[in-house]
Amino acid sequence: MNEITVYTTSTCPYCHMMKSFLNKQGLPFKEVNVQLDPAAMQKIVSATGQLGVPQTQVNGQWVVGYDPDRVMRYVQA
Incomplete structure (x- = not known):
């Protein structure tokens, strides 16, 4: 089972692209909106x-960033 967390903001178009890509691949993920969770922003920085x-x-x-190829390199089959 893959553990995937996407850190996003509400207005980021690349965030939407990443979530859409993961959905199309059938990969479940957790989303953390850093606009709503400043502690999460500190974590990623x-x-x-x-x-x-x-x-x-x-x-x-x-x-x-939006890098589907790199994401797929880390996904376990």
């Missing part, structure tokens, strides 16, 4: 040094 979204954690690995 601490983990990756990046402020932008989407940031997706896939089985412990971070993918910054």
